[in-house]
Amino acid sequence: MHKPQQPGRRTLLGAAALGAGAAVFGGAGQASAREASAREVSAREASRGGAPRELPVPLVVGHRGASGYRPEHTFGSYELALAMGADVIEAGDLVPTKDGHLICRHENDITATTDVADHPEFADRKTTKTVDGKKINGWFTEDFTLAEIKTLRAKERIPDVRQHNTAYNGVWQIPTFEEVLQWAEKKGRERGRPVWLHIETKHPTYFRKAGLGLEERVAKLLRRYGRDKKNSPNFLQSFEPSSIQRLGRLGLDCPKVVLLDEPSVRPADFVEAGDPRTTADLLKPEGLKWIAGFAQGIGPWLPQIIAQDKDGKLGKPTTLVHDAHAAGLVVQPYTVRNENSFLPLDFRVGKNPGDYGNSLAYFKALFATGIDGLFSDNPDTALLAAAEFRKH
DSSP: OOOSOOOOOBOOOOGGGGGGTOOOOOOOOHHHHHHSOHHHHHHHHHHTTTOOOOSOBSEEEETTTTTTTSOSSSHHHHHHHHHHTOSEEEOOOEEEOTTSOEEEOSSSBOTTTBSGGGOGGGGGGOEEEEETTEEEEEOBGGGSOHHHHTTOOBOOSOTTTOGGGGGGTTSSOOOBHHHHHHHHHHHHHHHTSOOOEEEEEOSHHHHHHTTOOHHHHHHHHHHHTTOOSTTSSEEEEESSHHHHHHHHHTTOOSOEEEEEOOTTOOOHHHHHHTOOOOHHHHHSHHHHHHHTTTOSEEEEBGGGTEEEOTTSSEEEEOSHHHHHHHTTOEEOOBOBOSBGGGSOGGGOOSSOTTSBOSHHHHHHHHHTTTOSEEEESOHHHHHHHHHHHSOO
């Protein structure tokens, strides 16, 4: 997930149970819990019946690994995020190849994230497609076999901002989802506790219409590796609610998160089905209640947690965290980054968009709203901020 601008605290619970891999969500954030009555807190906890307690609250998701330091969705990025201590690794953004294999890329357009443009044998694969209503010119995963994808190498997606990451261009191949699952199992055995994953179905309606449905492929692999159960160490996420519902109907009981785009956006599956609702409708209490009927959490865009004012400075928190918790949902917004270009104006330092701003203070402002976790390209910074909110 990506936007141009990018919120109970509870100590680590059930630490001894980590080795069992049981998991899911911790309780709601302390800020909202303080304001709620004991009865409301009990009701909220009950609504997440059987929800796992091993993960800390607030938790930190390494967004596409530690993509502030290594090209995203590479084993270099995943390994670094794990070494930094990220509680969950987002090894999702799943898109298919022409022959039906799931690979990990930010988008099916791989122009910016691979060296495909340097391969003359693929020059004629460049084309223009409309994906979820957006016309894009580039190279697309669904036009390549897995064998062809494996001849490519990953590169930094935003080199103008992260020039230092370009030092690692060409080092890593594009990982398949199955390779990620194998890696997670290996690392889990080495660590003596499971590696948690956040797994996203990318453009599921688009791919289903192309005959490359994602959900069945995800379910097959999760069952193969024993990660399909309620206590399995992974979250499933999508910007399309119907994809989350389909995953549930396929028998995947692990916790599910509906990602929320900008308020004016209609999810692609809503457009396809003629559903007039927008993200703004899903942000309302009735929309959140609807989501709670098939998911356990939401992943909102950061300004939906704390809006920015007309000058681009950080404003006041919205009611979304309170409203989501009241509906029994956890809140894990995306995506916090260290660089100036991704920070509110009052948290920027200097004028270079690639320089680090006062991101630590921004992390803390977000955690103070009572969120249950967040996605970050810089898990080390996020963990430093989260530690203060895990003490109580």
